[in-house]
Amino acid sequence: MSDGAISQDEIDALLSGVSVDGLNASGHVGNDPTHHFDIPTLQKMADDLQPKTEENINKYTGATFKVDKPYVEQANRDIVLSKIPEVVVGVNADYTTGIKGNHLYIISPEFALKLFALVGGEAAAEVDDMVLSVVSEFIATHIAAEINILDATGKASGLANATPETVNDSKAVIMFPQGDFVLASYPITLESEAFTLWECIGGDAAEGMTKALGGGAEEPAPIGAVDMGGAQMGGMAGGMAGGAQMGGMPNMGMNMGMGMQQPMGGMQMGAMPNMGMGMPMGGMMPNMGMNMGMNVPNVQQLQFPNLQNGVAGGEQGNIGLIMDVFMEMTVELGRTKKSIKDILGMGEGTIIELDKLAGEPVDILVNHKAIAKGEVVVIDENFGVRVTEILSPQERVNELN
DSSP, X not given: OBOSOOOHHHXXXXXXXXXXXXXXXXXXXXXXXXXXXXXXXXXXHHHHHHHHHHHHHHHHHSSOOEEOOOEEEEEOHXXXXXXXXXXXXXXXXXXXXXXXXXXXXXXXXXXXXXXXXXXXXXXXXXOOHHHHHHHHHHHHHHHHHHHHHXXXXXXXXXXXXXXXXXXXXXXXXXXXXXXXXXXXXXXXEETTEEXXXXXXXXXXXXXXXXXXXXXXXXXXXXXXXXXXXXXXXXXXXXXXXXXXXXXXXXXXXXXXXXXXXXOOTTOBGGGOOOOSSSSOTTSOBOXXXXXXXXXXXXXXXXXXXXXXXXXXXXXXXXXXXXXXXXOOEEEEOOOOOOOHHHHHTOOTTOOOOOSXXXXXXXXXXXXXXXXXXXXXXEETTEEEEXXXXXXXXXXXXXXXO
């Protein structure tokens, strides 16, 4: 249990919608590492999901939706924000077993209301908890189909994801994967209405999917092996293979140790006669002191400045900039899960049993993230909560899982 206030890093994390201890779903600290995305492999998986997505949504709603060819690309938060409406319905369903990493779905509120109207048989005036429940069930069908494709390869066993957490909120506070990630866009139409299902796959999850599918990013070319018009120069370190064509290297001013500068443009090395050097040029040429006109760079080690100095002062200044920013604080009494049938069958007098025991501390959340626990009190005629425990960073991460 922590006895101090929330740190600057945790405040920054809360404002940007990331885990409050700076850890992402894979356990990396701070900024995500660089990921290499195999877009063709993930595009094929999305193509395979296209007919299954269409089948599932039609079976789920009883309507006739059409799912067109999806488009998979490398993206980041800013790119996605430019594509989606101001208010969205987001479903966080991170992969937790077999493959680990952030996994987010986004649809428009209009699409959510359409799904609810088709499933429930009546329209809803706004996106409420019942609408979000319908969206969660629909997204669950897509996740199940995706897991089936990944599991069929036999390279990823026991795949599982966290319980989907669905919210209707401004796009600015949606928890996107950190850094670059993979974005799959599924165009979906119903008669004249057009919708989109966006799937954001975090870097770790995307690489895990790629490995499960047998793909992988292309490896960079070995450093020092330079391709010069068909001749593998190998760092120019020992000589040149006979018969290598030098036509792509005009006038290189080779100093052959014979007191002359011989232009080499367009000459076939294998075709040069014996020049009185005791061996034909087409054979293996030992180190002849060739001056190729190539300057060797002076490589020095990069010295990074010490970032420890002055941290406290900068941190205090940053906190001062956000003191007047309002954040949503909520108290959660408890949760439960109900089937759509049970939800639609609720009426006045229905009792809903929650997952917390009587007298157990309630959760205090800031921007939907647990930061503390407390006990419910009554202040005049209003409910209140007395803070009894501030969660440690690790406890806050556990609350998110």
